[in-house]
Amino acid sequence: MPESVLQYGDIFRNIWLIAAVASIVAVVGILYALTVTPMYEANILLQIKRNAPPSGEFQVDVPAATEVEILRSRSILTRVVSSLKLDMSVEPKRFPVLGAFVASQNGRISTPGLFGYGGYVWGADNVQIASMKVPDAMLRKPFVLTVTAGQGFTLVQEELGFRLNGRTGHVARAGTRYGAVEILVAAVHAKPGAQFVVTRSSTVQIVEQLQRSLAISERGKQSNVIGVALRGSKPEMISLILNALGKEYIQQQAAQKTFEAKSQLQFYDQQVEESKQRLQKLDARLSEVLRLHGTSDLSEEARILSQQSVALQAKLAEREQRKVELSSRFAELHPEVVTVSKHIHELQRDLEDIEAKRKTIASAQQEVVTVNRDKQINNEMNIALLNARHKLDALALSNNVNVRLIDRAEVPTQPVTLGLPTRILMACFLGVLLGVMASILKKAIVGRQHGAREFDSVRRLMASAGVADGGDGEARQKKSAED
Known part of the structure; x- marks a missing residue:
């Protein structure tokens, strides 16, 4: 029989060792597989679709x-955490170990406890808490909520020696050395005796955990399509978180676009109002100028004055000519010369007035x-401001940055981690593999011990043979020396 067959036969000769190791490892692996919570991904x-502005103005493209x-920012995640009470x-x-598996197979409200003790929940029992306020020193401290008869409950924190009794639908409050604890239980779907572990965490810490858990990336290069993924043990919750995030x-x-549009509209409204006030002041100034001159048409008034000036200048030239003629015949004090001089003086005064x-x-x-001119400039500015404002209204209505939710998060039905049957098969395979390795190790140890015993036997035989041969040689040497 070949040596390899003998070796395999020696290995599987320890079938009870293989079976024992495989059974122990398989049982431990199956228990572990039952406790591992499957992970889901949604x-x-x-x-992010960017439309061209209606005004044709240049727009800087915001990278994905x-x-x-922004999607990972605290300003958004804090609102998500608060809205979902994460x-x-x-x-x-x-x-322990079997409770979660049994509850996953039972969709009804269970009888709590094990043989009536422990308050363990075995089904779809749940408690809805509307709000819970605890001091900072009691954050992340587990509270045990026990359902009592008549829609009542008891909230206990053994480490701090805290106990609070309340009723569903009513705010329960109690003081501690760290501050007041307040809780409002909205609904209870469990039988009396069922216990729930309630923990109030810091919002900042939950936001940071959510930031690390979110996988956000752009799909493709410069596609402006962003994918957001989240893994968790509760498929309904992770889908709710992602939909709330979107x-x-x-x-x-x-809200940001509305705020920006309102700010710009307020600016333009202020500029339009200031332009209107300037136009009103210019109109008032123009009316005052026309009122002071007692006319509404200065050009016609100027034309009339020009005609009067020409007529007075003609008369003045005529009187001056008359005076020259009279001066050649009469003295300066002559009545006719005095009269003409008086007329000339009056004409000159009228001409100066004109x-x-x-x-x-x-x-x-x-x-x-x-x-x-100022009115025309202000009118043009006012028209430009009104046009810009109308364009801004159109821009605000058109949603220049249009964010669209392409795919909503659906509740995942298949876990992304290994399923329970696969984990059980792997545990059994690992048990058999370790059993075979244990058999090989045992064979190696036994073979080494057997080889050591054979080596000792051979060495003793060789030592005995060496001593006998050495004695005969010495006798022959002595005999040859005597001869």
């Missing part, structure tokens, strides 16, 4: 990495021109 898909960090844990008290992100983006009025009208016309 995901959502967001698209920025949106990834900082408050309510877990039913399970029997909803809060979209709401925050919309020239003064003309200068005033010219100045007023210049001022009117300036006011009209």
Whole structure:
């Protein structure tokens, strides 16, 4: 028979050792497989679609990495934690090792305890807590909530010696040396005696844990499509968390755009109001200028004054000519010369008055021109501001950054970790493998001991043979010396 067959036969000759090791390892592995909670994974898909602004203005594209960090920010995750009450844990008290497995197979409310003791929950029993406030020193301290008869409950913290009795639907409050503890149990779906472990954690710590657990990445290069994945042992909860995260992100983006639009609208409204006030002041100034000159048409007034000035200048030239003629015949004090001189003086005074009025009208016309120019500029500015405001209204209504939730998080049905049958098969296979290895190790140890015994026997035989041969040689040497 070949040597390899003999070796395999020697290995499997220790079948009881293999069976014992395999059984022990398989039992331990199966118990461990029953205690391991399967992990599920849910995901959502967001698209950030950027439309061109209606005004055609240049817009800086925000990279997806920025949106990834916004999704992971505390401002969003804190709202998610608060809305879903993730900082408050309510877990039913399970029997060690087998309790979780039995409860996963039972969808009804169970009879609590083991033979009536322990308060263990074996089914779909649950307690809904609306709110719970504890001092900072009692955060992350486990409280045991025991359901009592008549929709009552007892909240106990043995380490701190705390005990509180309450009723469902009513706020229960009790003081401690660290501060007051307050709890509101909304509903109880369990029989009296069932116990639940309630833990209130710090919101900041839960947010940090959630930040580390979220897997957020852009799908593809510059696709503006962001995927968010989350793993957990509660499929319903992880899907709720992701959907709340997507909803809060979209709401925050919309609120940010609304705030920016309102701020810009307020700025434009202020500018439009200031432009209107400037136009009103210019209109008042123009009315005051026209009122002071007693006319509404300065150009016509200037034309009339110009005609009067020409007529007076003609008369003045005529009177001066008459005076020259009279002066050649009469003396200065002659009545006719005096009369003509008086007329000339009156005409000159009237002409000076008209020239003064003309200068005033010219100045007023210049001022009117300036006011009209300012009015035109302000009118153009006002029209530009109104157009910009209308464009901003259209921009706000069009959602320039349009965030869309492409895929909502569905409740996962298949775990991403190994299932219970697979874990049991692996435990059995590992048990057989370790059993075979134990048999090989035993054979190696026994073979080494047997080899050592054979080596000692051979050495003793060789030593005995060596001593006999040495004696004969010495006798022969003595005999040859005598000869």
